[in-house]
Amino acid sequence: MKLDARRDPSAGDARTDHDLVYAARDGDTMAFDALFYRYRDGIFRLGLAITKDPSAAEEIVVDTFARAHRALARLEPDASLRPWLYRVAVNLSYNRRPRKGVVLSSLDDAVDEALANEDGSPSHVAEQAELRRLVLAAVDELGPKHRLVVVLHYLNGLNLTEIAQVVDCPVGTVKSRLHYALRRLRTHLAAHPELGIEPRRPLIATGLRAPKPIPAPVPLEGGE
Amino acid sequence: MKLFSRGCESDQAAYLSRADRLGPWERIALEAHAASCAECADALRNSRSVDAALRGAFAPLRAQRTMIAPGRVRLAVGPPSAAPTNPWLRAPRLFGRLMEASLMVAVTLFAVGTSLDLSTRPSQSLTPTHSVVQQYFRAQPPAGDIDYLRWLRLVKADASSTVSEPTIFPGGRF
Numbered sequence: 001m002k003l004d005a006r007r008d009p010s011a012g013d014a015r016t017d018h019d020l021v022y023a024a025r026d027g028d029t030m031a032f033d034a035l036f037y038r039y040r041d042g043i044f045r046l047g048l049a050i051t052k053d054p055s056a057a058e059e060i061v062v063d064t065f066a067r068a069h070r071a072l073a074r075l076e077p078d079a080s081l082r083p084w085l086y087r088v089a090v091n092l093s094y095n096r097r098p099r100k101g102v103v104l105s106s107l108d109d110a111v112d113e114a115l116a117n118e119d120g121s122p123s124h125v126a127e128q129a130e131l132r133r134l135v136l137a138a139v140d141e142l143g144p145k146h147r148l149v150v151v152l153h154y155l156n157g158l159n160l161t162e163i164a165q166v167v168d169c170p171v172g173t174v175k176s177r178l179h180y181a182l183r184r185l186r187t188h189l190a191a192h193p194e195l196g197i198e199p200r201r202p203l204i205a206t207g208l209r210a211p212k213p214i215p216a217p218v219p220l221e222g223g224e
Numbered sequence: 225m226k227l228f229s230r231g232c233e234s235d236q237a238a239y240l241s242r243a244d245r246l247g248p249w250e251r252i253a254l255e256a257h258a259a260s261c262a263e264c265a266d267a268l269r270n271s272r273s274v275d276a277a278l279r280g281a282f283a284p285l286r287a288q289r290t291m292i293a294p295g296r297v298r299l300a301v302g303p304p305s306a307a308p309t310n311p312w313l314r315a316p317r318l319f320g321r322l323m324e325a326s327l328m329v330a331v332t333l334f335a336v337g338t339s340l341d342l343s344t345r346p347s348q349s350l351t352p353t354h355s356v357v358q359q360y361f362r363a364q365p366p367a368g369d370i371d372y373l374r375w376l377r378l379v380k381a382d383a384s385s386t387v388s389e390p391t392i393f394p395g396g397r398f
Contacts, residue, residue: 029298036294044290061292066300128280135281153243154278155285160244178243179236186274197273198266 013038017081025072032072036065039082042156043089049151050093060096064089083165086156090148090166131195138188146181149174234258238267242275 013020013034023031040061047057067088068075077084139150145167152158152166160178164171183200190199234257237244241254258265365372 032297033294036297040292041289044292045285045288048288049285058290058292061290062296062300065294065297069297069301131277132281132284135277139278139281150278154282157286160240175236175240175244179239182239182271182274185278186270189274189277195273195277197277198270200266200270 017077017079021072021075021077021081024069025075032069035068035081039085040065042082043085045155046086046089046151047093047096049155050090050148051096053096056096057093060089060092063092080162082158083162086152086158086162086166087168094144131192134192134195135185135189138185141188142181142184146177146184149177150181150185153178232261232263234261234264235267238264239271241268241271 013031015023015031015034017035017038020031020035024035043061043064044057047060048054051057051060064085068081068085075081075084139147142150148167149163152163153160158166160171160174164174167174186197187200189195189197234254237246237254238258241251246254254264254268258268366375
């Protein structure tokens, strides 16, 4: 147990979420800290993407883990605690979404802060920043359900099954939402040729599938 | 009934080819289909561009980190409660609370009951309190001398008395 006491939780813990939850339930604070360090950045990014407010995102991290701490006795993670934590974080984030009239920094500002540390020529950095701003603005124009699926997949790296667990709906619904979101983004981003995305063409222009002609009614035998 | 053609049904699979983590056989089948379907070929080609644009746009955000310490969570949760978890150990306290509550209810009911009693008293005065027999015996003069005089004074002083004027029998003891 001395080794446990000396272990630095922020350095990472090889134990699974299941083991850490059971250890935390028995009063092992280091196990709970290991869970915290494992997921705090992902929850912070998720909260930031939804609320667009870094301080609110930090509060969401704290509130999410506070709920996890209170629910330790009930938690039964099969493999990963991530879907449960992310679901709580999504609910908390939507409860804290900025009200109308409140101007908050958008994702673009967060990107700018990140790009400030990026290497490269100033013109290249500026060009990349502009492209990213365009893409994120297009993501912001999506509806909340579609934006959430895009954020969970492209920002948090969740696969479709995990997203379905987080948003509590079938995988088919997640696929449908992501498909719709990607089509909408393609339509939006096709206006910027520097991204190399072609606009969608109508079906007839592709030379495909002309609508099937309605067959003439077949006269019934023995009629009249 | 479909009024509009929705295009190829593999369009969704083409858009989700990156996100859905298709197996090798599924990927080969999709690409074989796209070779003969211009719509799916177009979707497959452009979904890669959209996918790359999104991954590039979210890349700086993925590098964002926070410096929150787990101590903030402990502060939010609060100190562990020292209360015993066994419900039987909390029974005396619960019993005491129940006693307090029942005493409060009893006192309240007593106060309300007495106030209601006072309020109904005037209405009781409206009803006759004396029976006819009582009135008759009250009207009779007492036998003793002193009592008789006292009674006579009282009867005269009572203005609301319905007792008839006492008659002094002639040739009596006085």
